[in-house]
Amino acid sequence: MSGKADPRTAGEGTTSRTRLDRGRGALGPALELVHTGRAPTRAVLTAELGVTRATAGAVAAELEALGLIRVDARPGAAAGSQGRPSHRLSVAEDGPVALAAQVHADGFRAALVGLGGRIVATAPGCETVDADPAKVLGSVVEAGAGLLRTTGRRCVGAGLAVPSAVAEPDGLALNPLHLAWPAGAPVRRIFAECVRAAGIDGPAFAANDVNLAALAEHRHGAGRGARDLLCVATGHRGVGGALVLDGRLHTGSSGLALEVGHLTVNPEGRPCHCGSRGCLDVEADPLAFLTAAGRDPGPEVSLLQQANDLIRHHYDDEAVRGATEALIDRLGLGLAGLVNILNPDRIILGGLHRALLDADPQRLRAVVADRSLWGQSGGVPILPCTLDHNSLVGAAELAWQPVLDDPLTALT
Secondary structure, X not given: OOOOOOHHHHXXXXXXXXXXXXXXXXXXXXXXXXXXXXXXXXXXXXXXXXXXXHHHHHHHHHHHHOOOEEEEOOOOOOOOOOOOOOOEEEEOOOOXXXXXXXXXXXXXXXXXXXXXXXEEEEOOOEOOOOOOHHHHHHHHHXXXXXXXXXXXXXXXXXXXXXXXXXXXXXOEEOOOHHHOOOOOEOXXXXXXXXXXXXXXXXXXXXXXXXXXXXXXXXXXXXXXXOOEEEEEEEOOOOEEEEEEEOOEEEOOOOOOOOOHHHXXXXXXXXXXXXXXXXXXXXXXXXXXXXXXXXXOOOOOOOHHHHHHHHXXXXXXXXXXXXXXXXXXXXXXXXXXXXXXXXXXXXXXXXXXXXXXXXXXXXXXXXXXXXXXXXXXXXXXXXXXXXXXXXXXXXXXXXXXXXXXXXXHHHHO
């Protein structure tokens, strides 16, 4: 038997390796396309990447070998279609996960989130938040570590969402007012230390909760397909905003952009903790709504849930309807100013603002159109956020980003 390799087999191997070598730089873009649902088939992946079908096949095969996606080579043909259907691509349901954590004024929660923004498992939320961030973050990470032990999933990293501006590059929570944490708490460092102490692999990140909600909605929810996306939302207290420009979260020079909660919408309104009066933060959040509706906040459930329940179940009550209209007008005034400055092609609303939009969408859209220059020229679509726990999903996106950037380096 000759010791020489079959030239046909050798040629095929060389061609296959060449295709994969050419496609390695496309692994990240390809994974992001599947992750965001923009490449459901190999044919679409080929077109989006601008490569040959063979190279796209090699890229998809490598991502499948890494346990990140699944390739269905024998999909069923649609009724009435002709020809062989293209291989279908989907995220691997049993693949790696990211640990996502969220802390807000009424508690905290941990979850495991896979590719595609799919929540795999969640831990029961805690309803009390200690004034020491290290205690809180240690508890939420331990809850996440318990989920990893139970599921046996590989973890690519961890992300944390907090209701505060997070300054870059040090990861300091500058204004966690509703948590009673000290201003400037080094939440990213503390979170990373907790993650390492729990034996969890991968890098750890932290960012503002509304920024992360916007990122999740842009990739997987109501913001998908928008080029310049504005997100405005209430948390359990306060109002936040975020902007996605050309597919990337805009955080400014030091992570502090889009503090929309401190737009003045009622000059004679309530004092705000920023030193001004009548800011969105104190004029259009759940506490402001309950106050306007003449309701005393109860301790049994979160302020956000109390406000949402009033709108959804008691809208016929005159006081509730009046409070809804008042907050819609304040919110619309703030949105109009943002439209004039940012000229987004879509606005999405979350938290209490989603409930306000659902209650009277025409009123809100009319206020924005009447008060904004660009709104009068045709209107900006205003839509509700669609993802459950979008800040958690966004926190996971932070941990997934290194994998999306370079799957081979991140996983091997």
